[in-house]
Amino acid sequence: MDIGSLALALGLVLAVYAVVMSLVGVLRRRRDLIASAEHASYAVWGLTVIAVAHLLQLLVTHDFNVEYVASYSSSTLPLNYTITALWGGQQGSLLFWLLILTSITAVVLLQNRESNRDLMPYVTAVLMVISVFFLLMLNFITPPFQRLAFTPAEGRDLNPLLQNYWMQIHPPSLYLGYVGCAVPFAFAMAALITGKLGDIWIRTTRRWTLFAWFFLTLGNLFGAEWAYLVLGWGGYWAWDPVENAAFMPWLTCTALLHSVMIQEKKNMLKVWNMVLVILTFLLTIFGTFLTRSGVISSVHSFTESGLGPFFMGFLALMSAISIGLLIWRLPMLKSENELDSLISRESAFLFNNLVLVGIAFAVFWGTVFPVISEAVRGVKITVGPPFFNKVNAPLGLMLLFLTGVGPLIAWRRAGWKSIQRNLVPPLAVGLLSGVLLILGGMRSYWALISFPTGVFVLAGIVMEYYRGVRARQAVMGENPLRALIRLIGKNRRRYGGYIIHVGVVMAFFAITGTSLFKQEKQITLSEGQSFSMGGYTLQYQGIEQQSTPHIDYLRADVAVLENGKKIDTLKPEKRFYKKPQQPTTEVAIRSTLGADLYMVLGSFDQDTKLATLQVYINPLVSFLWYGGLVMAFGTAIVIWPGGVKSRQPAYVSRRVGERVVAD
Amino acid sequence: MTRKKRFLIGAALLVGAVTYLVYAGVRESAVYYLTIDEFLHKKDTLVDEGVRVAGRVKDGSVEKKTSTNGTELEFVLTDFKKTGGVKVFYTGILPDMFAEGRDVIVEGKYARDGVLRAQTVMTSCPSKYEAKATNPKAGGGSS
Numbered sequence: 001m002d003i004g005s006l007a008l009a010l011g012l013v014l015a016v017y018a019v020v021m022s023l024v025g026v027l028r029r030r031r032d033l034i035a036s037a038e039h040a041s042y043a044v045w046g047l048t049v050i051a052v053a054h055l056l057q058l059l060v061t062h063d064f065n066v067e068y069v070a071s072y073s074s075s076t077l078p079l080n081y082t083i084t085a086l087w088g089g090q091q092g093s094l095l096f097w098l099l100i101l102t103s104i105t106a107v108v109l110l111q112n113r114e115s116n117r118d119l120m121p122y123v124t125a126v127l128m129v130i131s132v133f134f135l136l137m138l139n140f141i142t143p144p145f146q147r148l149a150f151t152p153a154e155g156r157d158l159n160p161l162l163q164n165y166w167m168q169i170h171p172p173s174l175y176l177g178y179v180g181c182a183v184p185f186a187f188a189m190a191a192l193i194t195g196k197l198g199d200i201w202i203r204t205t206r207r208w209t210l211f212a213w214f215f216l217t218l219g220n221l222f223g224a225e226w227a228y229l230v231l232g233w234g235g236y237w238a239w240d241p242v243e244n245a246a247f248m249p250w251l252t253c254t255a256l257l258h259s260v261m262i263q264e265k266k267n268m269l270k271v272w273n274m275v276l277v278i279l280t281f282l283l284t285i286f287g288t289f290l291t292r293s294g295v296i297s298s299v300h301s302f303t304e305s306g307l308g309p310f311f312m313g314f315l316a317l318m319s320a321i322s323i324g325l326l327i328w329r330l331p332m333l334k335s336e337n338e339l340d341s342l343i344s345r346e347s348a349f350l351f352n353n354l355v356l357v358g359i360a361f362a363v364f365w366g367t368v369f370p371v372i373s374e375a376v377r378g379v380k381i382t383v384g385p386p387f388f389n390k391v392n393a394p395l396g397l398m399l400l401f402l403t404g405v406g407p408l409i410a411w412r413r414a415g416w417k418s419i420q421r422n423l424v425p426p427l428a429v430g431l432l433s434g435v436l437l438i439l440g441g442m443r444s445y446w447a448l449i450s451f452p453t454g455v456f457v458l459a460g461i462v463m464e465y466y467r468g469v470r471a472r473q474a475v476m477g478e479n480p481l482r483a484l485i486r487l488i489g490k491n492r493r494r495y496g497g498y499i500i501h502v503g504v505v506m507a508f509f510a511i512t513g514t515s516l517f518k519q520e521k522q523i524t525l526s527e528g529q530s531f532s533m534g535g536y537t538l539q540y541q542g543i544e545q546q547s548t549p550h551i552d553y554l555r556a557d558v559a560v561l562e563n564g565k566k567i568d569t570l571k572p573e574k575r576f577y578k579k580p581q582q583p584t585t586e587v588a589i590r591s592t593l594g595a596d597l598y599m600v601l602g603s604f605d606q607d608t609k610l611a612t613l614q615v616y617i618n619p620l621v622s623f624l625w626y627g628g629l630v631m632a633f634g635t636a637i638v639i640w641p642g643g644v645k646s647r648q649p650a651y652v653s654r655r656v657g658e659r660v661v662a663d
Numbered sequence: 664m665t666r667k668k669r670f671l672i673g674a675a676l677l678v679g680a681v682t683y684l685v686y687a688g689v690r691e692s693a694v695y696y697l698t699i700d701e702f703l704h705k706k707d708t709l710v711d712e713g714v715r716v717a718g719r720v721k722d723g724s725v726e727k728k729t730s731t732n733g734t735e736l737e738f739v740l741t742d743f744k745k746t747g748g749v750k751v752f753y754t755g756i757l758p759d760m761f762a763e764g765r766d767v768i769v770e771g772k773y774a775r776d777g778v779l780r781a782q783t784v785m786t787s788c789p790s791k792y793e794a795k796a797t798n799p800k801a802g803g804g805s806s
Contacts, residue, residue, distance in 0.1 A: 161759075232759075342669050354674060358681035365685055370696055380696035382715055384770075387692040391684040522755060524729060583759045602756035605729040612734050614756045 002145040004054035011047040012135040014040045018128040026121035034121050038109050041124055044131060045102035052099050055092060055144055059085055065151040068092060068144050074157035074579045076550045081158055084168040088158045090292060090307075091144035093171065097288065098134040100172075100179045105131065108183055108208075116204060122190035130182055133314050141306050157579030166226035174219030174246055178284040180212025181249060184256075185281035185322075188274055192325040197270065197332055202260050207639060213257055214635045216250040221628040232585035232600045234520060234616035236624065239388040244367045245287035248360045252280040255356040258349050258406075265411070266346060267336035271326070272353070274333065278322045283360075285315055290367070341413035348406040355399045362391045389515065397449055400508050403501055404430075404457035407464065407494075426463055430456025450512040454505040461498045468495070492637050499634030506627030513595075513620025522602065524612045530561075534617035536597060537561040543604055543611060544571075552576040556601045556611050560590060572601040572613070595619040694770065699742045703749065706773060715770040716740060716779065721748055722763045740769055740779070749773075753781040760786035 018040040025033030055068070059082050064070040072089040073082050087093040105127040112120050138144060161167075184205040191201040223246060228236035237243060256276040262269045289311035326333075339346055366383045373381040408422040434452035442448060465484070472483035488495040521533055530539035539559040546553040553575055560568040573586035590597040595617050602612035695709070699718030702709070724739035736757065741748035751769055761767060761784060771781035 232756075339667065339670055342673060347670060347673075350670070351673065351677065354677050358677065362681060362685050362688075366688070369689065369693075381693045382696040383689055383692050384694060387688040390691065391681075391688040394684065395681065524734065585759055600756060603727075603729065603734055608729060610729050612729060612756070 002054065002147075004051040004058075004145045005139075005143065007047040007050040007054070008135060008138050008143075008145075011044045011051070012132065012139050014047065015044045015128050015131045015135055018044065019125050019132060022121040022124045022128070034124075037121070037124055037128075041102075041109060041128055042106055044128070044135075045106040048095075048099050048102045051138075051144075052086070052095060055095065056083065056086060058145075059083065062155065064153070064155050065147050067146045067148050070148060070152050070155045072155070072158050074155035076579070077155075077157055077163075078550075080168065081163050084162075085158045087171045087175075088162050091138070091142040091146075093175075094134060094137055094142055094292070095144050096171070097175055097179065098131065098138065100175050101127070101131055101134065101182065104179055104183060108186075112204075116187075116200070118194055118196060119187060119190040119201065119204075122193050123186045126186035126189045127182060137307065137310060141310060154579070157577070159580065160575070160577040160582055160584045161230055164226060164230050166222050166229065170219060170222035170226055173215045173222055177212050177214070177216030177219050177246075177253075178249065178288060180208055180215060181253060181280050181284045183208040183212070184277050188277040189322060189325060192274070192322075192329045195329065195332060197329065199260075199264055199267075202263060202273070206260065209253065209257060209260070210635060210639045213250070213253045214632065214639065216246070216253055217628070217631055217635070220246050220250055221625070225625065228621075229587060229589075230584070232587050232614075234518070234598055234600070234614070234618065235514065236621070239363075239366070239385045241367050242291050244363050245290040248363055248367075249280050249283040249287060251356050251360040251363070252276055252283060255353045255360075256280060259353050262346055262349050268339070268346065269350075270333040270335060271330065274326050276353075276357075278319075278326065279357075279360075282315060282319055282322075285311070285318065289315065343409070343414045343419070345406060345409045345411045345414075348402055348409050352399065352402040352406060355395055355402065359392055359395050359399070362395070363388065366391070393446065393515075396508070396511075397453060400450070400453050400457060400505070403504060404453065404460050407498065407501070408460045422463075423460075426456050426459035429459035444516050447512055447516050450508060454508050454512075457501060457505050461501060464498060465495070488637060492640065496634045496637030496639075499637060500631050501634075503627040503629070503631030503634060506623040506630060510620045510622070510624035510627060513623070514618050517619045519617040520615070522612065522614050524610050526608075526610055530559075533615055534595065534597065535562065537564075538570075538599075538613075538615065540611055540613065543609075550578060552578070554601065554604055556604070556613065558588070558599060558613070560597065570597070570599050572599045574601050574604065591622055593622055596621045699740055699749070702773075703742065703747050706749065709773050710775050711772060713770075714773055714779075715768060716749075717766065717768045718748075719743060719766050720761070720763050724748075725763055738763075740767070749779050750777065751779045751781050751784075753784055755784075757784060758786045 018037040020037075021033045021040065022037035025031070025035075025037060058066050058069050059073055060079070062069065062073070062075050068089060068091050072085040072092065077085070081088075085092065087096040105124075108123065108127070109120075112123070116123075184201075187201040187205045191197050220243075223243065224236040227238070227243075256273065259269050259273050259276060263273050289308070292307055292311070339350075341347065366387050370380050370382045373379060404426065405423065408426065410418045410422070414422075430452040433455040434448055437448060437451055442451075465487070468487045469480055469483045472478055472487055473480065476483070476486075478486060519534055521531075523531055525531070525540040527540060527542050530537055532538070537560075539561065541557040541559055544553075544555040544557060546555065553573055555571050555573045558570045558572070559566050560570055568590050570588035570590060572588040575584045575586060576582075577584065585600055588599045598616040598618055600614040600616075602614050604611045694713040694715050696715045697717070699716055702714065702716045702718075718740040719742070721739040721741040724737075724741075726737045728735045734754065734756075736751075736753045738751055738753075739748040740751050751771075753769075753771075765786060768785040769779060769781045770783045770785070771779055773779045
């Protein structure tokens with residue numbers, strides 16, 4: 001038996017032990033058993049590390065007798081891709097999931113050595129139940145260390161489409177996001193079981209929720225970037241089930257991050273928050289299931305792999321337990337406050353939540369529709385991207401508007417005076433931008449809603465920063481830059497959040513630009529011919545061919561001219577991988593802030609020497625990537641360790657004006 | 664209480680809007696998803712309907728013409744026993760994994776003249792491709 005298999009088998013035993021012992025320990029009030037369960041959990045982490053290290057060793061040493069190594073790597077595969085082949089296939093990616101889960105479990109246990117002792121046994125039990133589930137799969141359904149009856153001379157290699165930088169970092173970030181959502185879930189379950197339903201569990205897991213959200217955001221963006229660069233169809237998002245799987249938990253997690261603020265401030269929405277935590281967690285499992293089982297593409301593969309029913313069973317079990325617990329504790333989750341007014345921040349947050357969950361529901365419905373229609377009506381009916389775009393465009397714009405309203409509107413009840421002071425100025429700026437766009441010749445209705453709404457959100461944020469800085473300057477006499485830095489430092493959650501909103505607006509601009517103003521052209525050219533598009537003249541200058549042991553290349557040489565002057569050369573490629581004999585497309589992009597010139601070499605005919613190019617102009621697409629960076633930066637500000645609270649007292653006692661600024 | 668009611672009305676409106684959008688969206692963009700067998704079985708009822716058909720590209724059936732008008736492609740989408748099939752016309756860039764003998768999904772309209780005019784030709788995406796690759800018995804990997 002392999003060391004890896006042994007580690008996984010032992011891991012399963014210890015994980016089951018940890019679940020049982022922490023429950024028995026808490027019921028019998030036996031600290032020694034609880035401690036033993038925690039030690040077992042650390043041991044499961046250690047064993048998972050051993051299994052992962054072993055699989056890595058097999059990959060790097062090209063042991064093709066191991067089915068996984070033979071299926072997802074080859075002797076000519078570069079080292080970095082050989083390592084990332086760890087999550088290139090089914091078994092490896094599930095093992096990698098387990099590695100992240102057990103690592104996070106270990107960190108949570110370490111963090112709470114001295115705190116939350118009443119909750120921790122249940123937290124341990126819940127997290128280890130999830131580990132048990134993955135360990136069961138790895139031991140019995142998709143064992144990663146399966147050996148072949150013979151040793152192939154060469155591996156079948158990693159799918160060329162996955163041999164890409166973004167595919168190296170996309171799965172880890174997505175999995176970190178997925179698994180991060182398990183922590184708030186575990187604490188929520190512990191709170192429900194113990195009946196300690198105050199906001200302790202929310203405060204304890206706030207950073208984890210942010211952590212999960214951060215990586216879900218990055219995971220989605222990296223995936224989009226990969227699709228944009230590798231798939232070569234000119235876009236970054238196709239509403240593929242696999243994409244939706246990553247998008248849905250992001251939506252509910254975003255809703256959760258907002259609604260917990262209401263619980264912290266007003267002791268409201270306790271049930272709703274529970275629902276969101278549970279929903280987010282179930283969606284992460286569902287997402288893994290969707291990606292791994294291929295249930296949507298065909299029901300066939302679902303039953304074949306054996307993974308599908310197992311996942312469904314786990315999902316059903318977790319739903320039953322969590323919803324059961326929630327219903328049981330419903331009487332204890334009564335809201336301590338009521339909504340004061342429809343025109344208030346609470347209400348704006350609530351509607352933001354409803355819209356986010358509404359979008360998640362629409363995406364879910366569209367994703368599982370083929371399966372449902374087949375089950376109900378016997379015909380498989382799919383809904384494509386048009387469905388998702390039609391449904392989500394209005395909802396998304398509503399969300400964007402609420403993004404602007406939420407932070408500006410007063411708590412409890414916003415009177416006309418506060419609306420005039422806080423909402424009217426940015427609304428006026430937004431409207432003004434709309435007028436300017438119309439004068440500038442823009443006639444698309446959607447764009448005339450989207451851009452001004454985005455400007456409104458930005459104007460509100462700028463106004464908030466400006467007012468904050470001015471207040472500090474007035475009270476403390478700081479220079480503007482210092483005041484700005486202090487302002488953020490004193491209330492990172494709020495001002496970091498605003499920065500995240502700026503990123504969101506940028507993403508909306510990008511989505512608007514690419515969905516409404518994209519240009520596309522397919523053209524077949526002989527050497528020397530040129531054509532013009534989007535203000536550029538593009539001249540096809542010929543083809544280069546190159547061959548390496550791993551790949552054959554076909555590279556078109558296209559000169560980009562602007563106003564008769566050559567400004568760039570684009571070289572879109574076709575690659576022919578040799579192990580799994582498969583061509584891939586390498587797009588060539590000239591990226592500017594305004595628009596991307598995106599070029600694909602469609603085909604090259606060796607006889608006629610004609611090359612077919614597919615060319616796209618993607619306006620504002622860079623805003624998506626930069627918006628993502630801004631969102632990540634904002635999240636980093638919010639999440640950065642070291643609380644404001646610990647430093648605040650000194651200032652509060654020294655400077656009375658602080659409160660005004662910080663609140 | 665009235666405040667609560669007002670909020671509930673707002674929420675109900677929103678839920679209604681989402682429901683309507685989903686309903687209308689499905690109505691407008693629903694496409695029949697058929698396997699090639701199902702399609703061949705009832706293709707006469709599907710004239711001018713939007714369809715998405717999963718089948719296999721018949722060996723030796725692909726004809727490609729590259730002219731300055733672009734690449735025109737013609738192939739036969741066949742069932743797995745290779746008994747029947749439907750002719751497919753397609754103009755545009757082919758996905759990288761398109762080849763004879765591969766499983767593809769064709770989305771388009773079936774016309775009275777017996778030709779399926781494709782708007783898109785899809786091959787399985789990488790994560791689904793894995794499922795195929797883990798089946799080492801089939802094909803022997805030589806072709």
